[in-house]
Amino acid sequence: MSASAIEQDAMRRALELARRGPRGLNPQVGAVILSPAGEIIAEGWHRGAGTAHAEVDALSKLPGDQARGATAVVTLEPCNHTGRTGPCAVALIEAGVSRVVYGIDDRGVRSAGGADHLRSAGVSVTGGVLADRVRLLVHDWLVVQRLGRPHISVKWAQSLDGRAAAADGTSQWITGAVARADVHRRRAGADAIVAGTGTVLADDPALTARTADGTLYPHQPVPVILGVRPVPAGAAVRRHPHEALFFDGRDLPALLEDLRVRGIQRVFIEGGPTIASAFIRAGLYDQILAYIAPVLLGGARLALADLGVPTIGAARRLAVASVDTLGDDLLIVATPSEG
Numbered sequence: 001m002s003a004s005a006i007e008q009d010a011m012r013r014a015l016e017l018a019r020r021g022p023r024g025l026n027p028q029v030g031a032v033i034l035s036p037a038g039e040i041i042a043e044g045w046h047r048g049a050g051t052a053h054a055e056v057d058a059l060s061k062l063p064g065d066q067a068r069g070a071t072a073v074v075t076l077e078p079c080n081h082t083g084r085t086g087p088c089a090v091a092l093i094e095a096g097v098s099r100v101v102y103g104i105d106d107r108g109v110r111s112a113g114g115a116d117h118l119r120s121a122g123v124s125v126t127g128g129v130l131a132d133r134v135r136l137l138v139h140d141w142l143v144v145q146r147l148g149r150p151h152i153s154v155k156w157a158q159s160l161d162g163r164a165a166a167a168d169g170t171s172q173w174i175t176g177a178v179a180r181a182d183v184h185r186r187r188a189g190a191d192a193i194v195a196g197t198g199t200v201l202a203d204d205p206a207l208t209a210r211t212a213d214g215t216l217y218p219h220q221p222v223p224v225i226l227g228v229r230p231v232p233a234g235a236a237v238r239r240h241p242h243e244a245l246f247f248d249g250r251d252l253p254a255l256l257e258d259l260r261v262r263g264i265q266r267v268f269i270e271g272g273p274t275i276a277s278a279f280i281r282a283g284l285y286d287q288i289l290a291y292i293a294p295v296l297l298g299g300a301r302l303a304l305a306d307l308g309v310p311t312i313g314a315a316r317r318l319a320v321a322s323v324d325t326l327g328d329d330l331l332i333v334a335t336p337s338e339g
């Protein structure tokens with residue numbers, strides 16, 4: 001059975017409701033309950049990990065047997081697990097809902113299987129409704145589900161000859177204003193920005209995302225500082241709108257798991273050659289952003305440290321996703337190539 005026009009409208013409404021919830025560890029999910037006559041009798045949405053799921057939030061507005069024979073329209077397949085809350089499939093069955101329409105499958109190891117559970121209880125189920133729109137809404141959550149860790153972009157700025165600083169360590173600025181504005185726009189799209197204590201001590205970066213006139217973007221990435229050297233109380237990063245997180249940076253998978261559990265979905269590594277190389281060596285990157293300026297610096301301050309490539313056959317090959325001109329500079333976006 002496919003979804004009716006009324007059910008599709010309800011899904012559009014459920015998408016609106018889903019957007020009220022926060023991005024984070026859990027997906028944004030919205031739910032609408034339709035009476036047998038097709039009228040909206042309850043709405044709900046998920047407010048983040050540890051709170052009621054969207055279906056349960058909507059059902060809570062229909063005590064007794066008010067949901068009997070109703071249709072639940074949910075952006076995500078109702079879950080089948082007892083996590084921080086009980087399984088939504090069971091809540092829907094117990095409320096007497098006779099039909100469930102949902103957007104995308106929940107492929108979570110523990111939570112999957114809700115649709116089958118509902119069908120085996122005699123509930124009519126239709127999935128895949130407005131799936132593209134739902135997927136777009138929870139795109140980053142789906143990426144984290146697939147990777148099992150946040151998405152990682154590694155960024156650096158370099159001279160044409162691959163250097164990240166002059167002989168005395170100065171590096172401001174290698175690239176021009178247009179390229180730097182692009183970096184800030186991308187920082188604003190990330191949930192965390194990672195830098196090493198070496199970079200923090202040498203450059204004293206604010207690690208905020210700012211427009212050209214210095215205004216902060218509404219969404220600021222959390223600064224994550226790696227390394228063992230102490231960061232002074234007067235450092236610019238101490239005035240960041242988010243309190244910085246500090247890690248010794250030795251165990252990158254543990255670091256990423258900690259960030260994932262905090263609901264961080266996109267990590268922007270802007271940490272200098274040592275940090276960038278550590279992530280690349282460990283294969284922990286999904287995207288490289290190399291900003292290349294038409295300047296020559298010579299000397300030894302390379303944009304990347306040792307990657308453990310002993311011979312050309314062991315080179316890390318990348319696929320170029322895009323090449324753009326930003327003012328006088330180039331931006332090459334590359335991804336690890338398969339195989």
Ligand code: AOF
Nearest residue numbers: 029046053054078079083084085108111
């Ligand atoms: C639903 N409805 O509104 C949401 C679902 O342990 P919990 O309770 O935080 O469950 C989190 C998982 O449940 C999450 O990873 C995802 O698979 C699913 N989210 N499911 O039926 C909802 N937010």
Ligand code: ZN
Nearest residue numbers: 053079087088
């Ligand atoms: Zn649920």
